[in-house]
Amino acid sequence: MKIPREAPVMTLPNATLFPQALLPLYIFEPRYRRMLADALKSHRMFTVAMQRPGNTREIPAPIAGLGLIRVSVNHRDGTSHLILQGLARVELEETLRYKPYRIQRIRPLPTPPCNGATAQALLEKVRELLEERNRLGLPFPFPIMSPAGPGDAASAPTSFSSKEILAYLDSIRDPEQAADLVSCAVLPDAAERQAILETLDIENRLRRLIQFLLAEIAKRRKGEAHD
Secondary structure: OOOOOEEEEEEEOOOOOOOOOEEEEEEOOHHHHHHHHHHHHOOOEEEEEEEOOOOOOOOEOOEEEEEEEEEEEEOOOOOEEEEEEEEEEEEEEEEEEOOOOOEEEEEEOOOOOOOHHHHHHHHHHHHHHHHHHHHOOOOOOOOOOOOOOOOOOOOOOOOOOHHHHHHHHHOOOOHHHHHHHHHHHHOOOHHHHHHHHHOOOHHHHHHHHHHHHHHHHHHHHHHHHHO
C-alpha cells in the first residue's frame, strides 16, 4: 500500500497506534468529523499521535502511527465509531495547515535489519515474562484484535480470556510484530508504549519491552510481599 506524503494528524492523550494493531476510536469533535469525512473520500488514512506530556497547547509527539480506516459507522448525531488499522511508524515533519484540522508531511520509518537469532532469543524471554505476569494475575489492559488481511473486514473489539490472549501472542513468530502487539496489549503506561513506538531497532525494542515487563512484575511481587 502506498504511503501518502502528507496526512491528517489526530492528537490524543495516551494514544499509540502500532503497525498491524487495531485501534477503536469514537469521533465526536467537529474538526475530526470533518477529517474523517475527507479521509473516507480519499485514501482512508490518517495518523494518530500522542500529545506531548506537559504541554497545554496541542503538540503531537514527533513519531506517530499511520492508520487505515477499516470500518466506519456513522450515527444520526454526526458522530462515528471506527476501527483504524496501523500501517506504519512515521515521523511527523512540516505542518502544512492547522485548520480545520492538522495536516503534516510524514516520513515512513523503516525497520533496520536485525540479528535473527538474537531477536528470537529476546522474544522467547518476552514469552516467559508474559507467562509470569499471567501467573501473578496481571491484566491485559487493552483488547486484542487479530489484524485483518488486506481484503478482510476488521472485526469489532472482542473480550478474550488471558489464556486466549497468551495463545494468540505466542502464535506470532515475527519478532517485530510480536514486540509491537505485545506492547499494545500489555503496557498500561502511555510513555512506555510511546518509547516502544519510537524504537526502530527490533532488538532494542524487545530489550525495552523486557525492561518494562520486569519492572511491572517486580512491582507486583513487592505489593504481594507487603500484603
